[in-house]
Amino acid sequence: MTMNATVLRTASDYMLVRDDNTGNEVRVNTRDARRFSPGDLVSITYSGAMTRSIPPQISAVSIRKRPTPPRPTPPRPTPPPQSDLTEMRAVILVRRQNSLLVRDMSDNRQILVNFPHARHFCVGQRITVRYDSIKLGNPPVVNAIDITPIC
Numbered sequence: 001m002t003m004n005a006t007v008l009r010t011a012s013d014y015m016l017v018r019d020d021n022t023g024n025e026v027r028v029n030t031r032d033a034r035r036f037s038p039g040d041l042v043s044i045t046y047s048g049a050m051t052r053s054i055p056p057q058i059s060a061v062s063i064r065k066r067p068t069p070p071r072p073t074p075p076r077p078t079p080p081p082q083s084d085l086t087e088m089r090a091v092i093l094v095r096r097q098n099s100l101l102v103r104d105m106s107d108n109r110q111i112l113v114n115f116p117h118a119r120h121f122c123v124g125q126r127i128t129v130r131y132d133s134i135k136l137g138n139p140p141v142v143n144a145i146d147i148t149p150i151c
Contacts, residue, residue, distance in 0.1 A: 001048040003058070004066065007040040016055065017042065026050070030060040041066040076117060085130040085145055092125045100147075101139070102129070112137075115144040126150040 005017035008025065015033040017026055020041075028044055036042060043064045051057040090102035093110065100113045100121060113129055121127065127149055131142040 001046055003044045003046065005042055005044060007036045007038050007042060009038060010034055010036055014057075017044070025055045027055050027057040028060050028063070029057060030063060032060070032063055036063070036065065041068060075120070085132055086134075088129045088131070088142075089150065090127055090129055092121055092123050092127060095119065095121060095123055100127075102127070110139045112139050112141045113144050113147070114141065115147055117147075121147065121149070 003017075003026070004020040005026065005028075006020065007015055007017050009016040010033045013031060013033060014027050014029050015036060017028055018024070019026055028046075043066050044058070044060050045062045046058040046060055049058065088102075088111070089105045090111070090113070091105060092100050092102050094101035095118060098114060098116055098118050100115065100118045102111055102113055103109070104111055105126075111134075113131070115129075127147050129142065129144050130146040130148075131144050133142070135141045
């Protein structure tokens with residue numbers, strides 16, 4: 001049998017792990033325990049026999065370290081709302097790298113919204129756009145300070 005687990009503690013002849021499948025702590029008897037460190041992800045091959053003690057114990061046939069998955073990049077925060085901003089509710093019509101063409105839900109006019117993180121939004125998505133001024137043109141253009149999805 002194979003158990004995927006996270007190493008919690010090591011000693012000279014055993015290590016304590018948390019089974020990824022059940023969340024239970026398990027003592028793994030092995031002479032190779034010192035090769036691993038707390039936080040390591042491991043794949044443990046064992047006979048399938050497990051004691052009923054607390055914590056349960058197994059004897060490892062082999063232990064192999066698994067690669068740590070890459071950490072996701074956190075989204076870039078948007079600046080806090082400013083007090084003198086105008087707010088518009090809109091539907092996204094076209095998405096570009098750094099801008100969105102939207103339809104203002106209050107008067108159905110199309111507006112180009114410049115926003116550095118526009119690529120994170122989807123066509124058809126409803127949003128609230130906060131901006132400080134509008135430049136007249138065809139279509140009018142705003143520089144968004146903050147964009148929030150409408151749920």
